[in-house]
Amino acid sequence: MSWQLIGDSLEWVIGGGLTLAGILSILIWKRDKTKRVSDLRIFIRIVAMIGMYFLFASPAWLLAVLITIIAVTLFFGRFFCGFVCPFGLYMDFVTLAREKLRKGHRRLPENINRALHLARYPILIFFIIVPFLLSGFSSLGLPSALYFSGPFKAWTVLIAPLEPLVVPWGNGIIGFPEYSTSISYPYLSIIRSYSPATDFALPLMLFFVAITIATSFVTRRFWCRFCPTGASIAIVNKFRGFKWAPILHINKVEEKCTKCGICKRVCPVQVLDVYEKKGGDIKTSMCMHCFRCVEMCPYEGCLKVKMAGKTVFQSRNWLEPSKSE
């Protein structure tokens, strides 16, 4: 009964929150031209996160989501990371909180950042191999263990960042068994299923939550730099045969660039290519398509977001120029 109430009120809160977010987004869109895309992204991601609550109800749906992500990624690059990923949203909320506290952030040294980006691939391979190794200890046998039993869902690691704050199962930190929901967090269900005893799992999970919040407080989007999901997405675009596939790019016009360095400074994952590249399409798997650089570039038409050769959105004089000849 009481859980029912909490659940119902939660839905109301979500609904109300959505409306509020919408109104807020529109207001900010009008007010601050330098934050339009950022706010729109927050809005889109909140909607996506709520949508994901329902998707998380069944593994079949999750598989479908994964396939969609990979298919979409083929054409749009890491668009998913910038516009859908709830884990990224949490980290952005931490950033917003930090901005409210007027604390500065720290940039990772470039070589460490690059090393982390390269480390994505070993991390991904590790996560995929571990279930195979552990399956030997399972009573279910290899094939079924891979697909069904808790610790062996190799692909869950790929969709782990998709985990919204509330999930319809009891695997989170705080569970509401009567309502069969729990407060969750990305990767927690995996940590929980890998840790041998339940009383060890909870501190481990809390530690994970604490450390991700703390790191993203110091460095923006810390996890995204070595996220295995990001790596899997990046791999799709790395295949030689798929070079033709990506149709979403950031494009740079060399002559309009004054190398003022704003794009380098605002990038949450410290992509250098936008700044360093002389011109043309920017194709790096480090970029997670948040388009913050395009939004902040003060030179009209210098940076463009191009989809299939067409300009979708371009950097403009956010100081508002006059509309004349």
Place this chain on the structure above:
Amino acid sequence: MKNQPVEKKYMPELPRKEIDEIQSTVKTASIKVIADNIERMKKTSPNRPAAMQYFDEISNFFGQRQKEIIAEKAKGKKVIGYFCMFAPIELILAADAIPVRVNSGWYDTSKLGDRIVPVEVCPVIRSTIGAKMVELSPYLELSDAVISTLTCDGMTKLSEILSDCKKVLTMSPPRVKDSAQSLHLWNEEMKAIKAQIEEVTGNKITPKKLRAAIETMQKATKAFRRLQDLRKGNPVIMGRDAMLVNQTATWDNITRWTEKTDALCDELEKRVQQKQWACPPDTPRVVITGTPMFWPDNWKLPTLIEEANPQGVLVGDELCSSDRLLYDPVGIDEWTMDDMLNGISERYLMASTCPCFTSSDGNEDRINWLINKIKEFKANGVIYYVVRGCMLYAMEYSRVKKALDKLSIPVYYLDTEYTREDVGQMKTRVEAFLEMLTARVEF
């Protein structure tokens, strides 16, 4: 502090009488030159925008603005002068001080500077030294401290020479722009200059004030770009007028300047709609690049171009005394003190196209800036203006020429001095170039 007998390392001890004598002579001549320049600008464009009236008034060094600064100084405000575009105006504004650019454009004082430095030295430097010797420049005299950025060789020594009689705050920009260590050095310089500005003014630069200052400058940039955008189409304003507007930003109250520039743009937009052009739309469009030109005396080249026969119109320039001044805004990601300081330091270092930088790609930023300007402003030709002694600009000429040859844009190298004597022969050269451009336009 003023009464302490400090041994002067460079500056000669001139008798008071001589200083006053030269000062009054040059001042009288200068007032005449200012009036004369404005008169000629009015003559060139008979229906000059009415909003230019304000800029004509403010352009007088010995007029309204001088009185205003004196009045504000009496109220306790400090004045901080600066030489190069690298000086962080936002920080000066945030410390409640008045920023004024103090480079000298007086021809007459450059001869006085010869007493201290050899004639081979860039006349901008010599003229500034000369102006200081006879205490001519009102803004330099009124400033409590001067920020000198050690860009070219002239500026480097100028800061040393001036420290004889002024408090000079130096900033040393790295000669390579885009390496991590150079940006680090410049960030540190920015922090140091912030502390020095705070010390001079006695005001603390708080994040709130700095944010307000950055936003003030962003608004100024907005108005500034609006004016430049208007010059992209058919000429609605003569280049000299626009240049004067741009340059007044360096000594005017920036908020008021923004308002007035917006008013000017409103007027110009109306003219665009009514198709009232300042000169015939097929006038050859010229872009100047090279050594900065300073009001009032060094108005030689723009005057020649726009009064020549055939006439040319100045649609843009790549001068740190005009079109580059406020073009780049400070872009702030997060409004924290750290990010604001980094933003400011990046805007001044990275976006600069000063030839004092070197890189393996041959100061590509400047070339790109020029090419973009030429394409956007549909320029027909470029005049590469260099004063004798300005090594860095002179040395980059062949690089620029090569790049522009690829676009088949004619470039003309024009070297001159801080003197009125060569106006006649310069006129011949400019007119020959414009003749050629006219032929190209018609062709």
